[in-house]
Amino acid sequence: MKLLFGLATGADSLEALERSASRAREVGDDLVVAVLEGPDEEGGLKATAERAREIVGEDIGVRTVEGHPGSRLVEIAESEGFDRILLGGGEQSPMGKIRIDSIAEFVLLNSHVSVTLLR
């Protein structure tokens, strides 16, 4: 399977990325990480990509993606033949309520490629 992990700057999904990378390695999936512009933080693409590279190791591709994060991610997934989009979807409010951020909402509503939210 060809998997595309969307990692937004400022997001709290590094742990989900680590799990995805080790699982992809285990089952022989082809994983690519797309670093996206998070809604709350400008820039930071390069720094986030560096963190991602440290986490996933050298054999997994990490690229930075500028522009509207949700639509760019869906565009890459659909135009480059990915089988599945992975997103960290485990953010919780102080109360413990599950949160779906604007990137996840956009991707869920617009992607023709299957989407997995990692909890």
Next chain:
Amino acid sequence: MTDRGYPDTPAGPFPEPPIDWTDEAGRDIAIRVCQGDRESLIEMYTDFDPAERAQGIPPVGESAIRDWLDHLLCADCYNVVATHDGGVAGHATLVGDGEGGYELAIFVHQGYQDAGIGTKLLEALLGHAAADGVERVWLTVERWNKPATYLYQKVGFESTGAEDFEREMSIRLAQPDAPTG
């Protein structure tokens, strides 16, 4: 989200617990600050109708419920319960968001709904928190949940305009010493 909006005009004053009151179904309900009600709360939440969960809370299963309650019954939190017949009928809670505001949630057991308990609990929680100096409270509610949205509006919450999957609402509480508008 650090740029959450709050209404300019404070709401309140709200009544402070303890409040003894007869609900619309004729049951004697005592509303008071939560103290040593942990086991009764666990009992209510383990029996809570899963169809009435909101955004993943309350969690399902006793051990997940215990962990979640540990988180709610903490130092920077406010908890008010409605009790009847020795058990907990409803629970309203505020959890500090680390930015000076508090996130609100309220749960009324399915056997006690539509009797006015939610409104009373909500007002008592806001009264309890305002008396302790809490000024900013917010919540999220599913967009389709009209009854809950109406309840929050009635008490003084306004939509902040932030709408992802859920609608965000907030309220500014009148401080006990300050003149109310």
